[in-house]
Amino acid sequence: MAIRLGILGYGNMGSAIAEGALLKGVVKAGDVYVYNRSLPKMQKAEELGFNAVGSEDELWKSSDMILLAVKPQFMAEALRSVDKTDEAKAVVSVAAGLTTDRLRDMMPGPVRILRTMPNTPVMVGEGVTAFCEGTDLTEDELDFAQDIFNSIGMIQWIREEDINAVGALSGGAPAYAAMFIEALADGGVKCGLKRDVSYKLAAQTLMGAAKMILDKDMHPAELKDMVTSPKGTTIEAVEALEKGGFRYAVMDAVVKATEKGGKM
Numbered sequence: 001m002a003i004r005l006g007i008l009g010y011g012n013m014g015s016a017i018a019e020g021a022l023l024k025g026v027v028k029a030g031d032v033y034v035y036n037r038s039l040p041k042m043q044k045a046e047e048l049g050f051n052a053v054g055s056e057d058e059l060w061k062s063s064d065m066i067l068l069a070v071k072p073q074f075m076a077e078a079l080r081s082v083d084k085t086d087e088a089k090a091v092v093s094v095a096a097g098l099t100t101d102r103l104r105d106m107m108p109g110p111v112r113i114l115r116t117m118p119n120t121p122v123m124v125g126e127g128v129t130a131f132c133e134g135t136d137l138t139e140d141e142l143d144f145a146q147d148i149f150n151s152i153g154m155i156q157w158i159r160e161e162d163i164n165a166v167g168a169l170s171g172g173a174p175a176y177a178a179m180f181i182e183a184l185a186d187g188g189v190k191c192g193l194k195r196d197v198s199y200k201l202a203a204q205t206l207m208g209a210a211k212m213i214l215d216k217d218m219h220p221a222e223l224k225d226m227v228t229s230p231k232g233t234t235i236e237a238v239e240a241l242e243k244g245g246f247r248y249a250v251m252d253a254v255v256k257a258t259e260k261g262g263k264m
Helices: 012-023 039-047 056-062 072-080 100-106 120-124 139-150 160-171 173-190 195-215 220-227 233-243 246-263
Strands: 005-008 032-035 065-068 089-093 111-118 127-132 153-158
Touching (some): 005 012, 012 032, 012 039, 012 065, 012 139, 032 039, 072 100, 100 111, 139 153, 160 173, 173 195, 195 220
Parallel strands (some): 065 089, 127 153
Antiparallel strands (some): 111 127
């Protein structure tokens, strides 16, 4: 029997997850139930064949597994709109900052919980989602959850106490990568390349380098050594990056973001 998936909060993240799973055949549109307070977003869900329901409570009752994709600051209010129930539900949260224990306290009834943290590249099917250990989902529910998130990228299991570091690294890294791409493009422009050409070269090159490291199980230093030939241009550039404190700046960014996450 198919697991009926409810998406509570059909914003950027909720829609990316649902639509990615639909595209990869993990779910059928008729088995997905969606609720969002934005009418245009509900209309978009209906256009894809999803079941647009009228309330949080209706979504809860219609689904076997509920994906909590509401913004953290609105989560308690959304869950208060669900009538109290004795029926145990499977819940998968993508809400940042809400621990498993805190989520359990908010629930309208008994639940089995998996806390996750996806990053924004799930919107193009190239994300990474951290799964917190200690989940009490059943084996079938966990298999289904893994299928969903594997359809939009990759999964990495972590200890829940490490989630702030994950947020600082994979959660924040799209911003750091975007800054690096912008800086590379600025360098290209300074050396005479057109702006649009520089952006394309920089972005595609970063994507290709990441794919080499992942697909070939390559250590990053191995890729660096492949590109840096004796007395060549790249080793000059690497030296300039080292003089500029490139490694330290990136490491410090992750540390600072982790520390900030722990205070929120």
